Ligand code: SF4
């Protein structure tokens with residue numbers, strides 16, 4: 001042997017369409033893609049807050065923009081993504097957090113349930129507040 | 137004399153030899169046996185049809201970790217993949233993806249070996265007593281339980297073949313090696329956390345993982361490398377903020 005390279009190895013990858021290969025990949029892909037929509041939504045809300053301090057006409061123009069059909073579709077898609085992200089994220093928590101009591105890992109449900117519970121409470125409070133503001 | 141007609145299963149096996157330009161798929165007809173796994177079929181092909189077929193195996197019982205391959209597109213231990221699960225066929229057998237192919241189903245493990253070594257998967261003692269075989273380091277059952285799951289890895293590399301990040305980043309240290317790093321970091325006998333720190337926290341370490349989680353889904357030993365990596369991220373983040381906000385609590 002003279003140290004010459006005898007093989008021509010070929011690298012086989014999953015390719016850029018990896019997320020189409022299995023349902024589980026697709027779900028992860030959607031979970032990660034959801035971040036883009038959530039980020040855009042955050043920007044829209046920040047602009048809304050900024051516009052609230054501007055003259056009323058500006059504010060109204062922005063509201064009209066948010067109500068155009070394209071924006072409404074965007075928000076419907078965004079909320080679906082936000083729900084998917086939240087749901088999958090909460091369910092992943094038991095893998096991420098390993099809390100042990102007397103050497104045993106606590107059941108995953110104990111980590112997942114409080115998050116869904118907290119989510120429900122916060123959502124309830126926001127709905128109640130919006131309703132209260134609307135009524136008052 | 138038996139007159140029963142044998143059921144045959146078609147195998148499409150990935151073939152590649154070092155002096156070929158292109159890999160091809162070769163088709164073999166293999167008799168179906170209820171108790172056969174894909175590895176039995178490969179052995180049948182090699183023994184009776186085509187002696188040139190090349191693949192790795194050793195224990196035939198899910199322990200050595202050498203027989204991994206893609207079976208119908210999923211990473212599997214061929215010694216644990218029953219033909220009955222793939223009826224009526226055809227069954228496509230390919231080398232694990234995300235690795236270079238040396239020949240047929242045999243992949244090049246050099247890159248993985250380097251990554252594995254880089255996380256120093258052995259007990260490190262600050263007093264340098266690693267070689268001192270006379271010392272005794274006691275551990276309670278619950279301390280052992282903290283890392284036990286991550287120590288079950290057989291280096292079969294199915295997790296790398298399931299990982300899209302490994303597919304696109306040759307440098308990513310990857311699931312099994314990072315799980316082993318976590319295994320030693322969690323071991324109360326080990327004092328090497330600081331020594332592994334840079335490798336685990338660098339860009340190609342835990343932070344490159346986007347928690348696809350498929351590594352844990354395919355792992356035949358239920359190691360849960362995805363869990364190990366997320367737990368390491370959690371520890372890493374806490375450690376970062378501790379260094380930032382309470383530097384006096386960190387040993388230099
Ligand atoms: S973590 Fe599991 S899939 Fe990955 S090499 Fe170890 S045993 Fe195989």
Ligand code: FES
Nearest residue numbers: 196200201203215
């Ligand atoms: S031959 Fe050893 S794990 Fe399959």
